[in-house]
Amino acid sequence: MGRALLYYELHSRWNRLRARLQRLRQPKYLVGALAGGLYFYWYVFGILMRRPTPGAATPMPGPEHQALLKSLGALVLLVVLLLMWIIPHARAALMFTEAEVAFLFPAPVDRRTLLHFKLLKSQSAILLSALFMTLIGRWSGGNYLFRAVGWWGVLSIVNLHLLGSSFASTLLLDRGISNWRRRLLVLGVVGLVAAGVFLCLRQSLPAPPDLSGAQPDTKVFSALASYVGQVLAARPLPWLLAPFRLAVAPLFAADAKDFCLALGPVLGIIALQYVWVIRSNVAFEEASVELSRKFAERVAAVRSGNWQARKPKKGKRPPFELRPAGWPAVAIFWKNLISAGQFFTGRAWFYLIWITVIAGVVMRSGARHSDGGAFLAIMAVSLGLISVIYGPQILRHDFRQDLRVADVLKMYPMPGWQMVLGEILAPAAILAGAQWALLLVAFLLFPASATHAPVPAVLRIAVALSAALVLPCVDFIALLLPNAAALIFPAWVQLGKDTPRGFETMGQQLILMFGQIIVLTLSLLPAALAGAAAGFIAWFLFGKVLAAAVVPGAVAAALVLAAEAALGVHLLGKAFEHFDWSEGTPE
Numbered sequence: 001m002g003r004a005l006l007y008y009e010l011h012s013r014w015n016r017l018r019a020r021l022q023r024l025r026q027p028k029y030l031v032g033a034l035a036g037g038l039y040f041y042w043y044v045f046g047i048l049m050r051r052p053t054p055g056a057a058t059p060m061p062g063p064e065h066q067a068l069l070k071s072l073g074a075l076v077l078l079v080v081l082l083l084m085w086i087i088p089h090a091r092a093a094l095m096f097t098e099a100e101v102a103f104l105f106p107a108p109v110d111r112r113t114l115l116h117f118k119l120l121k122s123q124s125a126i127l128l129s130a131l132f133m134t135l136i137g138r139w140s141g142g143n144y145l146f147r148a149v150g151w152w153g154v155l156s157i158v159n160l161h162l163l164g165s166s167f168a169s170t171l172l173l174d175r176g177i178s179n180w181r182r183r184l185l186v187l188g189v190v191g192l193v194a195a196g197v198f199l200c201l202r203q204s205l206p207a208p209p210d211l212s213g214a215q216p217d218t219k220v221f222s223a224l225a226s227y228v229g230q231v232l233a234a235r236p237l238p239w240l241l242a243p244f245r246l247a248v249a250p251l252f253a254a255d256a257k258d259f260c261l262a263l264g265p266v267l268g269i270i271a272l273q274y275v276w277v278i279r280s281n282v283a284f285e286e287a288s289v290e291l292s293r294k295f296a297e298r299v300a301a302v303r304s305g306n307w308q309a310r311k312p313k314k315g316k317r318p319p320f321e322l323r324p325a326g327w328p329a330v331a332i333f334w335k336n337l338i339s340a341g342q343f344f345t346g347r348a349w350f351y352l353i354w355i356t357v358i359a360g361v362v363m364r365s366g367a368r369h370s371d372g373g374a375f376l377a378i379m380a381v382s383l384g385l386i387s388v389i390y391g392p393q394i395l396r397h398d399f400r401q402d403l404r405v406a407d408v409l410k411m412y413p414m415p416g417w418q419m420v421l422g423e424i425l426a427p428a429a430i431l432a433g434a435q436w437a438l439l440l441v442a443f444l445l446f447p448a449s450a451t452h453a454p455v456p457a458v459l460r461i462a463v464a465l466s467a468a469l470v471l472p473c474v475d476f477i478a479l480l481l482p483n484a485a486a487l488i489f490p491a492w493v494q495l496g497k498d499t500p501r502g503f504e505t506m507g508q509q510l511i512l513m514f515g516q517i518i519v520l521t522l523s524l525l526p527a528a529l530a531g532a533a534a535g536f537i538a539w540f541l542f543g544k545v546l547a548a549a550v551v552p553g554a555v556a557a558a559l560v561l562a563a564e565a566a567l568g569v570h571l572l573g574k575a576f577e578h579f580d581w582s583e584g585t586p587e
Contacts, residue, residue, distance in 0.1 A: 005104075005117045013124070036507030066252050071232040073251065074244035080158060084165040085186045088179075094118050112278055119160075119274075126155045146259050150250035153266040157247055160273035167280035193240070200236050243269070328414040332422025333429075336397045340426060380442040384435045384471070391434075392478045393513060395427035399486045399576075406579055417573030424479050424569075431479075432472040439464055439471075459547040466554030470527075473561035477523055480568040481516040487575045523564055531557030 024030045094114070096104070104114065130151035134144055172182050232241070246265040253259035319337040322330070402409060402423065409419060443464040535553025542548035 005109075005113065006120070009117070009120060032507030032509075032511065034507065035510050039507065039510055068229040068232070070245055070248060070252050071229070071237075071241060073248040074241040075232070077154065077158075077244045077247055078241065081161050081165075082186070082190065084162050085169070086183050088166055088169055115163075115278060119277075122159055123156075126152060126159060129155055143253070143259075146253045147251055149259075149263065150248070150253070150266075153250055153263070153270065154247060156270050157266070157273060160270065160277055164273055164276045164280065167277065167282040170282045171280070197236060197240065201231075201234055327418075328412065329418040329422035329425070332419065333425040336401075336423065336426030337429075339401065340395070340397045340430060377442040377445040380438040380445070384438040384442070384467075387431060387435055387438075388471070388474055388478060389517065391431045391475065392427070392482055392516075393509075395430055395479075396482075397426050397430075398423040398479065399483045403486050403490060403579075406576075410577075410579075415573060416575075416577040417569050419576055420483070420569050420572045424476060424483060428472065428476045428479050431475045435471045435475070436468055439467055456547065459550070462547045462550040466550050469554050469558050470561070473527075473558050473565060474520075474524070476565045477561060477568065478516070478520055480565065480572065481519055482512070484568070484572055484575070485512055485516070487572060487579055524561075526564070527557040527560040530560045 024033055096118075104117075130148050133151045134148040169179070169182060173179070177185075231237070238245075246262075247269055249262035250259055250266055253262050319334065322334045399420075412419070443460060446460060531553040534556035535549040538552035539546065539549035
């Protein structure tokens with residue numbers, strides 16, 4: 001039976017790969033695959049294959065930093081494994097597909113074979129995750145093979161421990177020990193161990209470094225790193241972290257000898273956890289069938305257009321009260337706000353604004369004599385600018401969610417331009433609200449002087465108001481572009497969640513995103529020219545005062561952007577009215 005399951009798994013993956021290769025016959029997938037391949041070559045494999053410049057190779061960290069990183073990695077692994085005993089609340093269940101449940105559970109297959117089958121399937125995800133983590137950590141230097149095998153060992157330990165802890169929790173439930181009693185027991189043991197460690201460290205704990213008046217440079221970082229290293233090296237913490245240090249040791253191997261010596265204990269830990277999981281006498285079949293049923297129901301709901309299919313929840317307050325009569329576009333806006341989530345309510349935004357104001361005032365008063373406030377202000381501005389590019393790609397509560405039910409939308413007694421406006425208003429409002437919060441943080445924390453030159457309060461206010469006026473217009477146009485792609489090229493856009501995924505679809509998204517950036521840049525040029533002209537005229541008329549030129553320039557730019565947005569809504573409304581699935585249904 002084990003050979004049959006191995007045959008099934010290998011051929012399933014081969015058939016999936018063959019289907020991916022066969023759909024490359026279609027130009028849209030072939031072009032996407034080429035774009036995805038070039039992206040991975042330039043940003044991932046190109047770095048791996050690039051010859052290091054003499055004297056510029058990234059070395060492994062020094063012995064003291066390597067010991068610190070190993071201790072920190074062991075501490076993180078300890079916390080992750082502890083959370084597996086605290087957080088879970090359901091019985092042990094393994095995820096199977098409907099076909100696997102239908103054919104394997106009635107078959108003469110014992111639970112050990114089913115466990116082996118699931119462990120085999122999990123190895124593909126573990127190997128891909130290990131490769132991904134290895135590529136992410138390429139800046140840290142060292143041997144790529146050592147790090148890949150090291151990540152495989154860590155992820156395998158985590159996966160086996162997750163299964164083992166879920167089986168142990170189920171055994172406790174079968175013996176009458178509830179989830180809360182289990183959590184209190186685990187937290188009690190952790191508290192006793194922590195108290196014992198604190199009592200032992202109280203006498204030997206080194207004094208923290210004095211950082212008063214220090215500037216945030218590498219010396220401060222070195223001092224903090226040295227202090228953390230001394231704390232983690234103080235007994236009995238090394239004894240407590242010893243098993244977890246063994247688990248992460250292959251990641252920090254300097255040569256083949258150290259790697260082989262470090263790999264042995266990792267394989268031993270994996271073998272012990274494997275025996276623990278295999279010998280756990282827990283019935284997981286019934287819970288696995290229920291989990292598979294819920295997953296299948298969720299997939300079916302998504303395919304039918306119910307994108308928010310989840311467990312039944314209590315009714316929550318909508319973002320605002322929808323009147324029975326009014327402008328039809330408001331109803332679409334209201335519906336998409338609900339689809340985006342219950343966080344986007346008027347009360348939530350009210351609380352967010354007041355928390356931002358209070359936190360900004362407190363942080364500004366505490367960072368008056370340091371560069372912390374300026375750093376946070378720059379970070380807020382940077383996040384606001386990044387959100388202009390990536391926000392429209394993330395917030396998809398518009399035609400990219402509803403176009404699959406276009407036949408229903410076209411039945412509503414409203415013109416196409418109102419439908420387009422209602423669809424785009426929700427993500428535009430959410431994005432503008434987030435950007436206004438970031439602007440408020442930047443305004444409150446921006447220093448009164450920059451590069452030893454005073455920045456008048458009037459100028460700061462003018463810049464903040466101008467940005468608050470222009471950004472929503474830019475967001476609306478940035479959201480028009482992916483919705484235009486959804487209406488004009490529906491086969492290239494991921495509509496909803498149940499769409500083809502893979503390497504080639506990622507390439508399609510890259511092509512669309514770069515095309516949208518180019519079109520967005522071209523659409524911003526007229527607004528920039530109009531704003532510059534209006535600002536120059538105001539600057540000349542009001543005595544060459546910069547603050548007096550910023551707001552008129554922003555108003556002129558916003559008017560041009562609003563005109564472009566109105567034209568775009570009108571054109572997309574016509575495209576929606578003539579939209580027909582029979583002319584370009586995405587697969």
